[in-house]
Amino acid sequence: MGWFRKPLFIAEIGNAKLTNFLSSPFNRIYWVKTLTYKAYIDNVKAKTGNDPEYFQTLAKEKGLAKYGELLAWLKGDFELGRGHANAIILYIQKPELAKMKIAEDSKKEKQKNNLKNKF
Secondary structure, eight states: OOSSOEEEEEOOOTTSOHHHHHHOTTOEEEEEOOOOHHHHHHHHHHHHSOOHHHHHHHHHHHTOOSHHHHHHHHHHHSOOOHHHHHHHHHHHHOHHHHHHHHHHHHHHHHHHHHHHHHO
16 A cells, blocks of 8 residues: 555446546546555544554553554554554554654655745
């Protein structure tokens, strides 16, 4: 799964001609915005008021290490969805990779903002 925008085409063409397909109001091209890893972490901070390090230390104190245990704990105690829980689980299990993803997303976000400011 990529952390970038990608087009999602929702329609069935079947035997219809392409011109008929494009002219129909029921056949549209939708853009799906996927969240970056940093956005997931920011949303978790906003919802719970806790940063990933808090979850990491709490999981160690509770002795939770397996994916299923962590997922059940985050969904049950903090009412996180599966995607947000997965973001925290990555930080708990592989903090170096998680920090690298956050740094990459921050860099891309700055580049995007710089481009917006130029135009």
